[in-house]
Amino acid sequence: MSSLVSPLAAPEERDAEASVRPKRLAEFVAQERVREQLEVLLHSAIKRGSPPDHILFSGSPGLGKTTLAMIVAAELGGGLRMTSGPAIERSGDLAAILTGLQAGDVLFIDEIHRIAKPAEELLYSAMEDFRVDVVVGKGPGATAIPLDVEPFTLVGATTRSGLLTGPMRDRFGFVGHLEFYEGSELAVLLxxxxxxxxxxxxxxxxxxxxxxxxxxxxxANRLLRRVRDYAELRAEGVVTLDTARAALKVYDVDDIGLDRLDKAVLYALVVSFNGGPVGLSTLAVAVGEQPDTVEEVVEPFLVRAGLLARTPRGRVATAAAWRHLGLNPPNGIFGVGVDTTPDLFSGS
Incomplete structure (x- = not known):
């Protein structure tokens, strides 16, 4: 829910994803603390008749950052302009977006930690003073032309809050971190x-x-749609316990939620590297994926499930990982008490 559906997805998939997004804070499931804080921030700004402070949402992919950005715009009654950090390569790209905003609009920048440095510096003055300086010409004859920007609210989203620069982070008046959902919360959502x-x-x-x-x-929403497909074809259209289990087996989702890539990472770590330690890049090459994908998509859940640990020497499979793959862990392998100190030097 935190980012838009892939443009490669079928139209019905994009329509389904858009149709289930909550439109207001009252409809948003879980994240009670962030939701309450956001409600106070937005409604107090509405009462004052001025834009709220700029907002930053952080958290793993799929937790609702994009959805909350849409809700912010809906609650404020303003327009919504959406872009992403990698799409803003030059400061001129950002200047064109900013000068096209109307008063009270919301600008959403996904993966804001990946915005280009010149554009980030231009964003500072826009966030603080609602003004941008557009440079015309080159060399000694270059001239900076100040342009006013209508008062707006920036909503940034990031899966890597540690990569945000200090000056960027300091300009957000509200930072909300989204946590993983409990099973009961996901059941309500489903x-x-x-x-x-x-x-x-x-x-x-x-x-x-x-x-x-x-x-x-x-x-959760994606799995429900896939189980629905299976049920319509093979189970008279009813999603029962047995139907869900059979469908998820077809789609290679095991009993704790590991999919093909998760199991490939665990298998490579356990079998190819004898449980580790192994660097992130080496592990990513072994499974044919980008290091960012392994680190941002796969690792958070494996760590949370107690199957993988980050140590100063590299990624290590826990005893639970061996057992989950049906293998006996070697003597002395890390168990529950594994050192999970964040590894700053295991990217090679």
Missing amino acids: KRTARILGVNATEEGIEEISGRSRGTPRI
Whole structure:
């Protein structure tokens, strides 16, 4: 839920994802603390008749950052302009976006930690003074032309808050960190999604899907749609416990939510590297993925599930990882008490 559906997705997938997004804070499931803080921030700004402070959402992919940005715009009654950090390569790109905003609009920048440095510096003055300086010409004859920007609210989203520069972070008046969802919270979300999509699902079927969704709403909604497809084809259209289990087996999602890539990473770590330690880049090459994908998509859940640990020497498989793959862990392998000190030097 935290980012837009892939442009390569089928139109019905994009429509389904958009249709289940909550439109208001009252409809947003879980994240109670962030939701309450955001409600106070937005409604006090509405009462004053001025834009709220700029907002930063951080957290793993799929937890609702993009959805909350849309909700912010809806609650404020302003327009929403959406872009991403990698798409803003030059300061002129950002200047064109900023000068096109109307008063009260919300500008959402996904993956804001990846914005180009010149554009980031231009953003500072826009955030603080609602003004940008556009440089015309080159060399000694270059001239900076100040342009006013209508008062707006910037909503940034990041999966890597540690990569934000200090000056950028300091300019956000509110920072909300989104946590993984509990199974019961995902069950509430899935019941809502099932009603919207017209899926006939039993309580047990919903609970089975929510328990395998890795605490992530986007994954939960996607799995529900895939189980629905299976049910319509092979189970008379009803998502029951047995149907959910059979469907998730077809889609290679195991009983704790690991998918093909998760299991490939664990298998490489355990079998190819004898449990580690191994550097991130080496592990990524072994499974044919980019290091960012392994670090941002796979590792957070494996660490949270107690299957992988980051140590000063590299990534290490825990005893639980060996057992999950049906293997006996070697003597002396890390168990529950593994040192999970963040590794600053294991990227090679």
